[in-house]
Amino acid sequence: MARRWQDGRGTLVVHGDRGEVAVPLEIAASYRARTKGLLGRDSVDRALLLTPAGSVHTVRMRIPIDVAYLDRHLRVLTVRTMPPNRLGLPRLRSRHILEATAGAMAGWGVRAGVRVGVVVA
Numbered sequence: 001m002a003r004r005w006q007d008g009r010g011t012l013v014v015h016g017d018r019g020e021v022a023v024p025l026e027i028a029a030s031y032r033a034r035t036k037g038l039l040g041r042d043s044v045d046r047a048l049l050l051t052p053a054g055s056v057h058t059v060r061m062r063i064p065i066d067v068a069y070l071d072r073h074l075r076v077l078t079v080r081t082m083p084p085n086r087l088g089l090p091r092l093r094s095r096h097i098l099e100a101t102a103g104a105m106a107g108w109g110v111r112a113g114v115r116v117g118v119v120v121a
Contacts, residue, residue: 005029005051005120012047012098013117016109023047023108025118037099038065044101047108049118053097055090058082064102068110069094076114079105 005027012025024046028034034050042062050056056067061084069077069091077091081102098110110116 005049005118007033009121011119011121012049012108013119014109014114015117016111016114018109021108025049027051027118027120038063044099044104046100047104048099050097050099052095054094056082056088056097056099058084058086058088061085066098066100066102066105066110068098068105070096070098070116072096074116074118076110076112076116078112079110 007030008027010025010027012023014021026046026048028037028048028050034053038044038048039060058065064081064083066079066081067088068079071077071093072095077094082088
């Protein structure tokens with residue numbers, strides 16, 4: 001079932017080895033919000049869901065970030081850490097992208113094969 005989110009906040013639920021982990025989430029669904037993403041931020045205290053999205057860049061970003069590519073069922077395809085000023089390659093089957101401060105996703109249990117959920121606030 002296709003789902004369309006709107007810009008806003010919610011909770012990311014990671015269904016992994018540690019049980020369910022809840023993470024504060026910002027949703028960027030509009031073109032404007034996706035384009036801005038994490039630009040101009042010195043730190044990130046939550047995850048950011050870009051939807052729809054198949055690739056990202058870190059041009060003009062100030063901090064390294066973790067990037068998780070998700071398929072249409074919100075299953076993690078791969079996780080990469082990207083330093084500032086890099087272009088990420090598009091991932092086949094990627095429909096959504098999660099971004100967070102570098103290292104955060106490992107702490108939440110986000111890795112390839114894990115399913116995540118989104119609860120809209």
